[in-house]
Amino acid sequence: xxxxxxxxxxxxxxxxxxxxxxxxxxxxxxxxxxxxxxxxxxxxxxxxxxxxxxxxxxxxxxxxxxxxxxxxxxxxxxxxxxxxxxxxxxxxxxxxxxxxxxxxxxxxxxxxxxxxxxxxxxxxxxxxxxxxxxxxxxxxxxxxxxxxxxxxxxxxxxxxxxxxxxxxxxxxxxxxxxxxxxxxxxxxxxxxxxxxxxxxxxxxxxxxxxxxxxxxxxxxxxxxxxxxxxxxxxxxxxxxx
Amino acid sequence: xxxxxxxxxxxxxxxxxxxxxxxxxxxxxxxxxxxxxxxxxxxxxxxxxxxxxxxxxxxxxxxxxxxxxxxxxxxxxxxxxxxxxxxxxxxxxxxxxxxxxxxxxxxxxxxxxxxxxxxxxxxxxxxxxxxxxxxxxxxxxxxxxxxxxxxxxxxxxxxxxxxxxxxxxxxxxxxxxxxxxxxxxxxxxxxxxxxxxxxxxxxxxxxxxxxxxxxxxxxxxxxxxxxxxxxxxxxxxxxxxxxxxxxxxxxxxxxxxxxxxxxxxxxxxxxxxxxxxxxxxxxxxxxxxxxxxxxxxxxxxxxxxx
Numbered sequence: 001x002x003x004x005x006x007x008x009x010x011x012x013x014x015x016x017x018x019x020x021x022x023x024x025x026x027x028x029x030x031x032x033x034x035x036x037x038x039x040x041x042x043x044x045x046x047x048x049x050x051x052x053x054x055x056x057x058x059x060x061x062x063x064x065x066x067x068x069x070x071x072x073x074x075x076x077x078x079x080x081x082x083x084x085x086x087x088x089x090x091x092x093x094x095x096x097x098x099x100x101x102x103x104x105x106x107x108x109x110x111x112x113x114x115x116x117x118x119x120x121x122x123x124x125x126x127x128x129x130x131x132x133x134x135x136x137x138x139x140x141x142x143x144x145x146x147x148x149x150x151x152x153x154x155x156x157x158x159x160x161x162x163x164x165x166x167x168x169x170x171x172x173x174x175x176x177x178x179x180x181x182x183x184x185x186x187x188x189x190x191x192x193x194x195x196x197x198x199x200x201x202x203x204x205x206x207x208x209x210x211x212x213x214x215x216x217x218x219x220x221x222x223x224x225x226x227x228x229x230x231x232x233x234x235x236x237x238x239x240x241x
Numbered sequence: 242x243x244x245x246x247x248x249x250x251x252x253x254x255x256x257x258x259x260x261x262x263x264x265x266x267x268x269x270x271x272x273x274x275x276x277x278x279x280x281x282x283x284x285x286x287x288x289x290x291x292x293x294x295x296x297x298x299x300x301x302x303x304x305x306x307x308x309x310x311x312x313x314x315x316x317x318x319x320x321x322x323x324x325x326x327x328x329x330x331x332x333x334x335x336x337x338x339x340x341x342x343x344x345x346x347x348x349x350x351x352x353x354x355x356x357x358x359x360x361x362x363x364x365x366x367x368x369x370x371x372x373x374x375x376x377x378x379x380x381x382x383x384x385x386x387x388x389x390x391x392x393x394x395x396x397x398x399x400x401x402x403x404x405x406x407x408x409x410x411x412x413x414x415x416x417x418x419x420x421x422x423x424x425x426x427x428x429x430x431x432x433x434x435x436x437x438x439x440x441x442x443x444x445x446x447x448x449x450x451x452x453x454x455x456x457x458x459x460x461x462x463x464x465x466x467x468x469x470x471x472x473x474x475x476x477x478x479x480x481x482x483x484x485x486x487x488x489x490x491x492x493x494x495x496x497x498x499x500x501x502x503x504x505x506x507x508x509x510x511x512x513x514x515x516x517x518x519x520x521x522x523x524x525x526x527x528x529x530x531x532x533x534x535x536x537x538x539x540x541x542x543x544x545x546x547x
Contacts, residue, residue: 009343016335017328079325084383087291087320088343090309240294 006089006098023068028114031061035118039125050130051141051206054122062152066173069153072103074166086241096233107153111146144203155225161232196224243304243390244268250299259285261446267424272417274437275426282446283426284395315344315387321380321394329369333379354382373400391422410436430527461529466497466505469518479512
């Protein structure tokens with residue numbers, strides 16, 4: 001059994017579920033809207049970072065990315081639908097890989113579009129304040145944000161396969177992301193830099209002063225996602241469907 | 242020849258043995274009824290055959306190969322496990338298209354099975370709007386999608402209306418007549434009797450019986466004769482003379498156990514007893530099944546009606 005038919009089948013699954021397409025649409029809408037709002041708001045913050053300001057829609061956007069990654073996998077656990085899926089594709093590793101490939105491609109594609117739109121919208125508001133951004137920094141921000149969304153979606157997908165529940169994943173990840181970013185994140189240094197969301201968001205800052213650079217930061221997020229995916233795949237392959 | 246072969250299959254959930262050293266073969270060209278009380282291990286066995294659950298020991302093969310080794314398995318084996326397997330937010334058509342794509346089945350098969358199962362008119366509606374009967378039909382459509390030689394259906398008549406039950410009976414008979422291997426679990430005896438040629442009966446995960454349905458019934462149920470007469474005394478005397486005993490029912494008819502209708506008819510007419518009605522009681526699968534399970538202490542009912 002080759003990989004392509006499984007990939008096609010998984011892509012059809014995403015396209016034929018309104019909730020999944022809707023989540024991607026929400027990712028685009030909230031990220032762009034928040035960035036546009038941030039662009040026109042007054043700021044006097046000394047730590048003002050024009051790239052992060054322009055892409056500040058990441059905060060609600062990552063929630064949508066997490067929801068997408070969780071739902072892609074949790075939709076299989078509705079009424080034991082996974083049994084039918086695995087009866088059609090008994091090679092579980094291949095099946096999971098196809099599902100993740102589709103989820104990643106969909107998130108990355110939407111992420112690129114979203115980040116570009118957000119940047120354009122925010123720059124319209126920021127005007128001269130964003131003039132210092134180089135083309136390279138802007139490309140890095142756009143690609144980096146798309147990659148960040150993708151990794152957060154994969155992290156959620158892995159956890160959902162591990163917990164066999166989308167609700168468990170969302171109630172773990174979303175408070176984590178919100179609490180870490182808004183409560184602990186700004187205060188503590190050191191170890192919190194290596195949390196998946198803080199590390200991954202270095203890439204959408206113009207400047208960085210922690211342990212991690214833009215790409216090493218994404219690398220740390222990728223490690224988190226990879227660990228979750230390995231744990232999820234292990235549960236999927238070992239257990240009863 | 243594509244048979245389902247189950248060899249020494251054992252499955253444990255915690256300390257409970259759901260399937261206990263089970264061995265049987267489901268052969269092509271006939272409908273095999275898979276019987277047993279709830280929790281006897283029928284569904285578990287089907288999941289083990291499909292490679293969905295991992296056995297503690299033993300093996301199940303389809304056509305000599307483990308299911309998980311099949312390339313494009315839907316072309317070989319079609320299964321209905323659970324009517325709720327289709328995601329409620331998908332349309333029936335999309336649900337089948339997804340399955341078809343994964344096994345490189347042509348899209349035309351989707352429309353064919355939608356027609357065949359009678360849900361083509363509602364195929365573009367979301368599955369959550371379906372009745373249980375319609376979801377069963379969709380599950381059966383999914384099972385038939387790959388035109389498989391082996392069809393395995395878990396309680397397919399659940400939720401079907403009378404028309405649907407007649408339809409599925411015809412479908413199962415036709416699939417067997419086409420030479421396919423058909424395994425159908427049910428807890429409805431009369432329903433199973435109407436389509437099965439062969440029976441595999443489970444109890445507590447163990448094999449209780451594996452034999453043709455006719456043999457199963459004949460071996461388990463003693464023949465009985467039903468008589469009505471206007472001369473009760475004459476009837477009793479005539480039967481006693483031939484070593485038979487009759488018991489009277491409330492409606493005035495009599496039942497003679499362990500007797501064949503030919504012998505009773507001859508005995509009564511010889512004695513000149515007026516006969517208003519004389520009939521062989523049809524032995525049913527239900528009676529045979531109850532007799533079998535009653536001998537298994539686990540299922541012994543408070544009273545035996547056979």
